[in-house]
Amino acid sequence: MLNINLNKQNMNKKIVIYDPPMCCSAGVCGPNPDQTLISLQDTLEEVKKLGIEVERYLITQSPEKFKENSEIIKLIQGQQLKVLPITTYEGKIVKTGSYPTLEEFKKFIN
Amino acid sequence: MKNNMNTKFYFFSGKGGVGKTTMAASSAVYFAGLGKKTLIVTTDPASNLADVFEQKIGHKITKIKTNENLFAMELDPDVATAEYKERTLSPLRGLIPEESFVVLEEQLNSPCTAEMAAFDRFTDFLQEPKYEIVIFDTAPTGHTLRLLELPVEWSGVIEKAAKEGGGETCIGPAAALSESKAKFDQAIAAMRDTSRTTFVFVLRPEVTPIYEAERSIAELLKLKITSQELIINGIYPQDVCNNPFMLARLAKQQEFLGIIKNKFSIPITLIELEPGEIKGEKSLIKMGKKLHEQALKLKDYQPVKITIDKSKFTLGDIPKVDEKIKPLLIPQNSKRRTIFFAGKGGVGKTSVAAATGLWIAEQGYKTLLLTTDPASHLSQIFEQDVNDKPTLIKGEKSLWACRIDPVKAVAEYKEKILVEARQKYDKQRVIAIEEELNSPCTEEMATFEKFIDFATRKDFEVIVFDTAPTGHTLRLLELPVDWSKQIEIKTFTSTGETEIDKITKSRFKEVIDMIQDINQTTFSFVMYPESTPIEEAARAMDELLAIGVPTSLVVANFILPKSIITNDYLRQRKTMQEKYLVEMERRFTSPIVELPLLVDDLIGKDNLMLAGHMLYGK
Numbered sequence: 267m268l269n270i271n272l273n274k275q276n277m278n279k280k281i282v283i284y285d286p287p288m289c290c291s292a293g294v295c296g297p298n299p300d301q302t303l304i305s306l307q308d309t310l311e312e313v314k315k316l317g318i319e320v321e322r323y324l325i326t327q328s329p330e331k332f333k334e335n336s337e338i339i340k341l342i343q344g345q346q347l348k349v350l351p352i353t354t355y356e357g358k359i360v361k362t363g364s365y366p367t368l369e370e371f372k373k374f375i376n
Numbered sequence: 377m378k379n380n381m382n383t384k385f386y387f388f389s390g391k392g393g394v395g396k397t398t399m400a401a402s403s404a405v406y407f408a409g410l411g412k413k414t415l416i417v418t419t420d421p422a423s424n425l426a427d428v429f430e431q432k433i434g435h436k437i438t439k440i441k442t443n444e445n446l447f448a449m450e451l452d453p454d455v456a457t458a459e460y461k462e463r464t465l466s467p468l469r470g471l472i473p474e475e476s477f478v479v480l481e482e483q484l485n486s487p488c489t490a491e492m493a494a495f496d497r498f499t500d501f502l503q504e505p506k507y508e509i510v511i512f513d514t515a516p517t518g519h520t521l522r523l524l525e526l527p528v529e530w531s532g533v534i535e536k537a538a539k540e541g542g543g544e545t546c547i548g549p550a551a552a553l554s555e556s557k558a559k560f561d562q563a564i565a566a567m568r569d570t571s572r573t574t575f576v577f578v579l580r581p582e583v584t585p586i587y588e589a590e591r592s593i594a595e596l597l598k599l600k601i602t603s604q605e606l607i608i609n610g611i612y613p614q615d616v617c618n619n620p621f622m623l624a625r626l627a628k629q630q631e632f633l634g635i636i637k638n639k640f641s642i643p644i645t646l647i648e649l650e651p652g653e654i655k656g657e658k659s660l661i662k663m664g665k666k667l668h669e670q671a672l673k674l675k676d677y678q679p680v681k682i683t684i685d686k687s688k689f690t691l692g693d694i695p696k697v698d699e700k701i702k703p704l705l706i707p708q709n710s711k712r713r714t715i716f717f718a719g720k721g722g723v724g725k726t727s728v729a730a731a732t733g734l735w736i737a738e739q740g741y742k743t744l745l746l747t748t749d750p751a752s753h754l755s756q757i758f759e760q761d762v763n764d765k766p767t768l769i770k771g772e773k774s775l776w777a778c779r780i781d782p783v784k785a786v787a788e789y790k791e792k793i794l795v796e797a798r799q800k801y802d803k804q805r806v807i808a809i810e811e812e813l814n815s816p817c818t819e820e821m822a823t824f825e826k827f828i829d830f831a832t833r834k835d836f837e838v839i840v841f842d843t844a845p846t847g848h849t850l851r852l853l854e855l856p857v858d859w860s861k862q863i864e865i866k867t868f869t870s871t872g873e874t875e876i877d878k879i880t881k882s883r884f885k886e887v888i889d890m891i892q893d894i895n896q897t898t899f900s901f902v903m904y905p906e907s908t909p910i911e912e913a914a915r916a917m918d919e920l921l922a923i924g925v926p927t928s929l930v931v932a933n934f935i936l937p938k939s940i941i942t943n944d945y946l947r948q949r950k951t952m953q954e955k956y957l958v959e960m961e962r963r964f965t966s967p968i969v970e971l972p973l974l975v976d977d978l979i980g981k982d983n984l985m986l987a988g989h990m991l992y993g994k
Binding site: 332 | 476
């Protein structure tokens with residue numbers, strides 16, 4: 267994957283979001299468009315501009331990505347699906363239960 | 377991928393009830409008889425392949441007992457969906473708590489999953505190297521075309537998702553889909569290759585199916601699929617038309633053949649109407665030979681000269697109003713009455729719905745006749761424009777008609793979302809949302825939105841739905857149940873239930889309650905008295921009952937009037953109809969009303985009103 271990084275320091279650093287079950291992560295399909303998800307797309311665009319790679323996995327579409335991460339599985343075992351979405355930075359869990367704001371993302375990165 | 381460059385594909389399409397399965401099955405028997413290893417697959421949720429071959433087939437490749445070269449499979453959308461779900465979720469089974477796992481399974485009950493699962497299997501068969509001939513007895517036209525359009529749309533979606541990187545698409549993670557893309561592209565290439573693929577449209581010699589055939593042919597050309605043929609099934613043999621009624625019907629057919637000859641430049645084969653049914657090896661062999669070796673081509677057809685004396689027709693008496701039937705058609709306790717007409721395409725559903733609408737309007741109720749069938753021909757039968765806004769039928773005081781146009785519905789749905797998006801987001805984000813809205817699920821969602829809008833309207837006393845063909849109808853009706861579950865899942869997880877979700881949910885509940893209440897809703901099935909339509913209706917009724925919707929009326933259409941039985945051929949057909957009418961009485965608990973075969977096609981208000989009176993009395 268080719269990323270034009272504006273910030274060399276952050277090269278190859280990665281945010282991964284493990285999404286809860288839903289029709290699609292963009293938020294525009296399903297019974298009503300989901301404003302939270304649409305705004306999240308914007309936030310993630312900003313995060314990418316900082317040179318951070320962003321990946322998202324939807325539990326119903328990429329279950330093997332969840333399986334690969336024992337910490338994620340452990341959290342679901344303890345708290346059910348309410349623990350999703352989970353955000354990781356550099357492999358470490360930084361937020362559970364809701365999506366981070368742009369400010370929070372910036373905090374994780376620094 | 378294995379090389380299957382030598383496999384030849386045949387796609388049969390056309391409305392249900394036109395003899396599509398018979399033509400597909402007899403072709404399969406014919407090719408197998410030439411020593412070619414042949415597979416016939418039906419993707420029609422309401423398939424009757426098993427009835428035709430007189431053996432159990434089901435959702436796996438099954439050898440046809442009487443033929444060493446012939447194999448068949450009935451692709452069951454429910455099983456395909458279950459397999460797809462299992463394949464998708466198996467990595468998490470046992471790993472996460474049962475409570476959570478169940479939620480994931482529920483989530484995959486969305487309408488998109490069924491579409492994807494069926495399509496997945498469908499492309500599998502397009503790379504089947506083990507057979508020399510693969511015949512698809514496809515689902516009804518509109519749905520088939522959507523299925524075929526998917527690969528084109530999907531590879532676009534996949535390319536885009538892969539380019540942007542890391543993206544999830546509406547139909548799965550980009551990485552997994554890149555693998556599928558090769559499969560889809562190969563499928564499209566095979567369908568476009570004229571030396572390997574032939575599309576065959578089967579239609580009856582009537583005016584209305586012409587429009588549908590024209591549309592389908594044009595749609596395929598748009599997809600650059602050019603190898604197409606037509607079979608016109610059910611031509612009256614000239615020698616059996618020995619009474620004024622049959623001669624008048626024959627004259628109609630000849631007129632039709634003239635129109636079609638001028639309209640289409642693709643090869644057209646004519647098949648005569650058989651007096652009995654085509655079932656079992658022997659009759660399939662005979663039909664296969666007829667179709668591929670002996671049948672007349674339209675260019676060689678010689679019409680006979682017919683003079684019609686309409687005064688000689690005896691229609692039979694118009695019955696008195698049946699007081700048992702009437703309450704099923706009009707509002708009770710001043711609550712709006714909603715009437716659904718279901719049944720295979722080609723059984724005369726649209727005409728019966730229109731006749732019913734006219735009859736109810738004549739009783740003085742403000743009535744809306746509404747179609748959700750993408751291939752509807754309400755405009756043709758009323759001889760005036762019917763569009764997506766209720767329009768008063770000319771010369772009527774209480775009858776309006778309306779057509780839910782999927783293309784327009786999609787455009788409106790998209791616009792609704794984009795207007796909001798444009799106020800909130802920058803241009804690039806809006807473009808991205810727009811792209812996302814091109815996903816295959818959007819059409820289903822948009823049509824469904826429209827359906828709900830009308831189903832909750834209060835400004836009519838009676839709404840008559842001329843519904844889309846059976847399988848699709850059921851899905852449409854199951855949607856409110858499914859979507860309200862989707863919203864419940866949202867509450868379950870942290871995304872939360874918004875105010876809008878609550879409103880949506882209560883609207884869905886209103887629709888579900890209405891459909892399940894027999895004092896508000898009349899679910900009726902239209903069929904003609906033959907094995908296939910009866911079996912299909914019975915299956916569909918069971919499915920409806922499973923979602924709490926009982927059937928309350930059955931219409932038996934195209935009944936041969938006694939006065940026209942003037943030779944053995946017609947007697948044989950009449951005997952067959954009577955046998956099946958008895959079977960209908962035995963199998964269906966709801967009242968059955970009969971509509972005789974009429975001389976003229978049911979076009980224009982006078983003919984429709986007459987049909988209304990024949991059905992429900994005067």
